[in-house]
Amino acid sequence: QVQLVESGGGSVQAGGSLRLSCAASEYTYKTACMGWFRQAPGKEREGVAVLYSGPGSPYYADSVKGRFTIAQDNAKNTLYLQMNILKPEDTAMYYCAAVRPGGTKFGSCTFGYWGQGTQVTVSS
Secondary structure (H helix, E strand, O other): OOOEEEEOOEEEEOOOOEEEEEEEOHHHHOOOEEEEEEEOOOOOOEEEEEEEOOOOOOEEOOOOOOOEEEEEEHHHOEEEEEEOOOOHHHOEEEEEEEEEEEEEEEOOEEEEEEOOOEEEEEEO
8 A cells, every 4th residue: 555644844944954754654665766746836746856775876856956865764664855955946845756657757767656745835
């Protein structure tokens, strides 16, 4: 059973930090890739970061490189997104995502399972 539950969103000022968490069911967590997406009001959902279960460095959208870090805790089946130096344009609903064939392609994986999302708001 696929289960993804995000937490950790909130409101911060520009330059601040937040850490998002995604608790995944064991079945979901052991897929080839897990990732984070975001969707701002009036915009399409976009990929943010991907973590691969096999060899390979994490993949990041250009807009977050050097500021965001994706990581995992295997003991807790939890995926994280550490967000530093936040900007107002980072304001969005953030979604944890798991692999599903035929889904949205990002970072050489296709994602089709989504959590309920957690809101991040960055004020200037």
